[in-house]
Structures are given as structure tokens and as C-alpha cells.
Amino acid sequence: PKAMMEADPNGPLVFLINDVKIDPHAGLVATGRxxxxxxEQGKEVWLVNSKMKHRVLQVSLYMGPVREVVSRVVAGNIAAALGLEKARAGETVVDLAFKDVMVPFEKLRYVSEPVVTVAVEPKNTADLPKMIDALYKLAIEDPNLVVKINEETGEYLLSGMGPLHIEIALTFLKENYGVEVSTTPPIVVYRETVRARSEVFEGKSPNKHNKFYLSVEPLDEETIKLIQDGYITEDQDPRERAKILKEKAGWDMDEARRIWTIDENINIFVDRTTGQQYLREVRDTVLQAFRLAMKEGPLAMEPVRGIKVILHDAVIHEDPAHRGPAQIYPAVRNAIYAGMLTAKPTILEPIQKLDIRIPINYLSAVTAVITKKRGKILEVSQVGDLSRVIAEIPVAESFDLAPELRGASAGRAFWGTEFSRWAPVPDSLLMDIVAQIRKRKGLPPQIPSPKDFLGP
Structure with a gap:
């Protein structure tokens, strides 16, 4: 810390990467301070987050947009490095000698998350390998873009913060990589959650030798906010984490200490068992089963958000051959799904915040457009000759917002959008939205019942 405070060029190397770009000739260019x-060029370094050793192949300083190659860059300067192929924005690079003692800097947190998805395919089939390569390069450069392959349909899915974000990415794809693609209409990404506490359900393994007794309940808003804001993390000291949860969110100290994991979608797994035999041996398998269940919930196979899964008891077979993933995964998943389906399950939809500026005489027409789209006016103020409207609108209703706002304001509306929050869909729309998602995914129209996940 002293060397960093003084920007000591003779201290141990600490290089914080905050931007990554793919150069068509040089490869991955990692930029940071x-x-x-x-x-130094040729130096072996350690990537703290990736837990990997790399050699710095080239070091540069920026002269405007141009990189000027130098042999070394000392503390206090912004540098670009080649050779750190696994580096991503937010990575901490240190001297090899300090790899076991260096704590990484806080992860970069983004105000939004990908909430709109399109399936993409090249207009020219021969461009498929080129498109795949370009998509993955785009995702490296922009952490708010996510590229996935739908294993069942073979589709390439591109997710972003909104239709405009995806449109810009596809334009970039065409201009920089020479790949023209066609896309499906945008799909909104939803989340599943619960609104009540379930009873304890027994999940049995297919061979009936392993049993897990689990319940689910919603996480309180304060806990969700602590995780979102980075005050609570999975790799935090358990005692420190428990103390924060007790003081800020009113958790019981003992339960807070028994947190096993916190997943990427803000779900927590808590172990309330006492002295269960063989539980330690299957802990990693149980957690993997929990993560898989959280990736696809029972309502519509959408990711789960904001729930606490509690393990109350377990019976585990003594022979490792009878307690492998094939036995543990379905047992844990089925108990979680049964619990969720009895705990007032619902769907969360992404909500966008709008900041609109319009001439005063168009105010009523613009507010009518927003309310028609299930929107909510949060604030109206006067800025000179313009009215400023702050509003919220579901992302699902926003795809034709631009032409409607322009029409209502004779093209004189100027606005910006940002991700605001996840909110439960209105109960009147819940079953329709679930049915649409299930139909799109080729699932049976009927939502499963808890009995479907509980064996005889």
C-alpha cells in the first residue's frame, strides 16, 4: 500500500487494467494505470483474478490515440500491455513474487446488466466462423455484452443493455469485422423469484440413498442492495460478512456465518445443519447443483434472483460411488424447485429509467405515451423553455418507444435511458408472460407443480 500511495517506481509492480481492446494486428491490448x-517488456507477471502467469510481450505509452512502444513504464503512468491474453477490465496484475499476498482491487461494477437478447446469424453462411470470433472479441471489449450459444437450438445469442446497445454492437461488427448479420426481434430477459417462505421439502437422489431437506425464502431488499453495491461478496471473510449482515440487514449472526455461497444473480445458500456426516465431502457438488438450479428456475427456465436457499438436514450415503453429481444434482434441484413453486413464485422484469426533455406544449402527449406503456412518471420539472420528465418504463414496452415519443412531440423530444431495477410483473400479466416464455423455449405450456419434483 505504501508503494502505491507514493507511486514508487522501485516498489512491487501493481498494474490495474480498466480497458481491454482487440487490435487486429497486435491482439489483446490491456490498458490501465x-x-x-x-x-517492463519481457517481465513475468501474475493476473490475480484469473490466477494465471503471463509474460508481458510489449509495453506502450499513449500519445493521443497512438501507442508508442517503450521498454518500461513507471508508476503513475497509464500504460498499454500486450501478451496478457486472459486479462479483462478490472484485472489486477502484480509481480510473480507477490501472487499469494496481493488482494485484488474491487471488481468493476456496472450500473446496468444485459436485459435484452437477440439471436444472430450471418447473412452469408460462410461467415459463421468469422462472426463467432468477432462476437467473442466484442464481448471481451464490452463487458456489458454477453454472448451465449443455445445448446438446444444452436443459436448464437447476443445480450445487451437495450435495443440501441445491440444495434451499435452489430454496426461495429459490420464496420470493424466485415460481418453482416440478421437478427430475431429482441427478447426481454426476465428473472424468477419468490415472495413468501416455503415449507421444508425433501429432495431424494435417483438411487434413494441421499436426501436433502431444503426451504426457500425471499431475500430482503437491504441484503440485495448490500450484495449489489459490493459490500457483501462471496470471497469475503465470513466473520466480517456476518457482522455487516447483522448490523445492516438484521440477520441472525449464526445464520449469517453459515452462508456457503452467493451466486452472480444475488442468491444465497445457507447451511443450517449440525454435524451431518459426509456433508463436507459433497459440499462442492451441492453448491454446483444450487448454481445450476439458480440458472433456470421452475416457472419459465429463466435465471433466479434474490432468494435464500436453506439446507436444514441431509442424509448422505457413505460410499462416494453412490453420492456423485448424477445423484446429488437432481436431489438438490428438485427440493429447491418444489420450494419455489409453493412460495408465491413470480417473474421480475427489467425496468428502464427515462430522462426526457420536451417543449412544454408536448408534455401531456408524452406523459400519455409513457402511461400507456405501463410507465410511471416520477418527476416533472421546468428547465428553461423545456419540461424535464423523469419516468420509469418496463423494457418489454420500450421497443417502439422512440417512434412513439417522436410522434407525440413532433420529433422534438430528447431523451436518455438507463437500467433502473428489477420489479415484479403485475399479477394480471404474470401467467401470460410465463406462457409466452415457455412457448418461445419449446416447453410444455403447463407450469410444473411441486409434486412433479417430489418422488414417491
Whole structure:
């Protein structure tokens, strides 16, 4: 810390990467600030988050947009490095000698998350390998873009913060990589959650030798906010985490200490068992089963958000051959799904915040457009000759917002959008939305019942 505070060029190397770009000739260019020590060409370094050793192949300083190659860059400067192929924005790079003692900087947190998805395919089939390569390069450069392959349909899915974000990415794809693609209409990404506490359900393994007794309940808003804001993390000291949860969110101290994991969608797994035999041996398998269940919920196979899964008891077979993933995964998943389906399950939809500026005489027409789209006016103020409207609108209703706002304001509306929050869909729309998602995914129209996940 002292070397970083003083930007000591003779101290241990600490290089914080905050931007990654793919150069068609040089490969991955990692840009960041050298906080202490000296970044040198040929030096072997350690990537703290990736837990990997790399050699710095080239070091540059920026002269405007141009990289000028130098042999070394000392603390205090912004540098670009080649050779750190696994580096991503937010990575901490240190001297090899300090790999076991260096704590990474906080992860970069983004105000939004991908909430709109399109399936993409190249207009020219021969461009498929080129498109796949370009998509993955785009996702490396922009952490708010997510590229996935739908294993069942073979579709390439591109998710972003909104239709405009995806449109810009596809334009970039065409201009920089020469790939023209066609896309499906945009799909909104939803989340599943619960609104009540379930009873304890027994999940049995297919061979009936392993049993897990689990319940689910919603996480309180304060806990969700603590995780979202980075005050609570999975790799935090358990005692420190428990203390924060007790003081800020009113958790019981003992339960807070028994947190096993916190997943990427803000779900928590808590172990309330006492002295269960063989539980330690299957812990990793249980957690993997929990994560898989959280990736696809029972209502519509959408990711789960904001729930607490509690393990109350377990019976585990003594022979490792009878307690492998094929036995543990379905047992844990089925108990979680049964619990969720009895705990007032619902769907969360992404809500966008709008900041609109319009001439005063168009105010009523613009507010009518927003309310028609299930929107909510939060604030109206006067800025000179313009009215400023702050509003919220579901992302699902926003796809034709641009032409409607332009029409209502004779093209004089100027607005910006940002992700606001996840909110439960209105109960009147819940079953329709679930049916649409299930139909789109080729699932049976009927929502499963808890009995479907509980064996005889």
C-alpha cells in the first residue's frame, strides 16, 4: 500500500487494467494505470483474478490515440500491455513474487446488466466462423455484452443493455469485422423469484440413498442492495460478512456465518445443519447443483434472483460411488424447485429509467405515451423553455418507444435511458408472460407443480 500511495517506481509492480481492446494486428491490448513498481517488456507477471502467469510481450505509452512502444513504464503512468491474453477490465496484475499476498482491487461494477437478447446469424453462411470470433472479441471489449450459444437450438445469442446497445454492437461488427448479420426481434430477459417462505421439502437422489431437506425464502431488499453495491461478496471473510449482515440487514449472526455461497444473480445458500456426516465431502457438488438450479428456475427456465436457499438436514450415503453429481444434482434441484413453486413464485422484469426533455406544449402527449406503456412518471420539472420528465418504463414496452415519443412531440423530444431495477410483473400479466416464455423455449405450456419434483 505504501508503494502505491507514493507511486514508487522501485516498489512491487501493481498494474490495474480498466480497458481491454482487440487490435487486429497486435491482439489483446490491456490498458490501465501502473500504481506502483515498473511495467517492463519481457517481465513475468501474475493476473490475480484469473490466477494465471503471463509474460508481458510489449509495453506502450499513449500519445493521443497512438501507442508508442517503450521498454518500461513507471508508476503513475497509464500504460498499454500486450501478451496478457486472459486479462479483462478490472484485472489486477502484480509481480510473480507477490501472487499469494496481493488482494485484488474491487471488481468493476456496472450500473446496468444485459436485459435484452437477440439471436444472430450471418447473412452469408460462410461467415459463421468469422462472426463467432468477432462476437467473442466484442464481448471481451464490452463487458456489458454477453454472448451465449443455445445448446438446444444452436443459436448464437447476443445480450445487451437495450435495443440501441445491440444495434451499435452489430454496426461495429459490420464496420470493424466485415460481418453482416440478421437478427430475431429482441427478447426481454426476465428473472424468477419468490415472495413468501416455503415449507421444508425433501429432495431424494435417483438411487434413494441421499436426501436433502431444503426451504426457500425471499431475500430482503437491504441484503440485495448490500450484495449489489459490493459490500457483501462471496470471497469475503465470513466473520466480517456476518457482522455487516447483522448490523445492516438484521440477520441472525449464526445464520449469517453459515452462508456457503452467493451466486452472480444475488442468491444465497445457507447451511443450517449440525454435524451431518459426509456433508463436507459433497459440499462442492451441492453448491454446483444450487448454481445450476439458480440458472433456470421452475416457472419459465429463466435465471433466479434474490432468494435464500436453506439446507436444514441431509442424509448422505457413505460410499462416494453412490453420492456423485448424477445423484446429488437432481436431489438438490428438485427440493429447491418444489420450494419455489409453493412460495408465491413470480417473474421480475427489467425496468428502464427515462430522462426526457420536451417543449412544454408536448408534455401531456408524452406523459400519455409513457402511461400507456405501463410507465410511471416520477418527476416533472421546468428547465428553461423545456419540461424535464423523469419516468420509469418496463423494457418489454420500450421497443417502439422512440417512434412513439417522436410522434407525440413532433420529433422534438430528447431523451436518455438507463437500467433502473428489477420489479415484479403485475399479477394480471404474470401467467401470460410465463406462457409466452415457455412457448418461445419449446416447453410444455403447463407450469410444473411441486409434486412433479417430489418422488414417491
Amino acid at each position: 501502473v500504481l506502483s513498481g515498473t511495467l
